[in-house]
Amino acid sequence: MAENRITVEVVFARPGEQALEQLQMPAGSTIEAAIRQSGFLERFPEIDLATNKIGIFGKASAPSVELRDGDRIEIYRPLIADPKEARKRRAAEGKAMKKGAGQQAETDDEQ
Numbered sequence: 001m002a003e004n005r006i007t008v009e010v011v012f013a014r015p016g017e018q019a020l021e022q023l024q025m026p027a028g029s030t031i032e033a034a035i036r037q038s039g040f041l042e043r044f045p046e047i048d049l050a051t052n053k054i055g056i057f058g059k060a061s062a063p064s065v066e067l068r069d070g071d072r073i074e075i076y077r078p079l080i081a082d083p084k085e086a087r088k089r090r091a092a093e094g095k096a097m098k099k100g101a102g103q104q105a106e107t108d109d110e111q
Contacts, residue, residue, distance in 0.1 A: 003027075006069035010038040012047065014077060019043070031056070031073055032063035040075065047075055 004027035011020045021038040031054060041047055053076040055061045067073070 006067060006071075008034050008067050008069075008071045008073060010034055010040060010073045010075070012040050012044060012075040014044070014046075025067065027069075029067050030063060031061055031065050031067060034067060034073055035063075035075065046077075052076060052078070 005024050006027050006029070007022065007024055008029075009020055009022050011018070013019070019040065021040065023034055023037055025034055025037065032049060035041065035047075035049065035054070041049075049063055053060055054063065055074050055076065056065070056067075056071050058074065
């Protein structure tokens with residue numbers, strides 16, 4: 001009797017490079033087992049399962065989660081900036097530009 005197998009994908013991206021590996025795994029395999037089987041840990045030494053977040057189809061998941069046929073396992077890179085802080089900075093820069101643009105228009109009118 002043949003062992004039940006599932007097909008999953010493991011994906012990882014870094015600037016300028018995306019990697020996708022499709023795997024056949026035994027039913028009941030975990031996310032961690034699929035990542036290890038993908039070879040990404042050797043190919044991308046910056047991946048550390050203790051620190052990198054991982055998920056299935058954009059939903060954060062633990063390495064011990066059991067996979068289902070068709071799952072797409074994603075390995076996320078660490079954030080380089082806090083999204084809330086970046087949004088606040090862009091908003092402040094936008095306000096400063098609007099104020100500066102109005103002052104420039106007044107200066108042009110005076111000439």
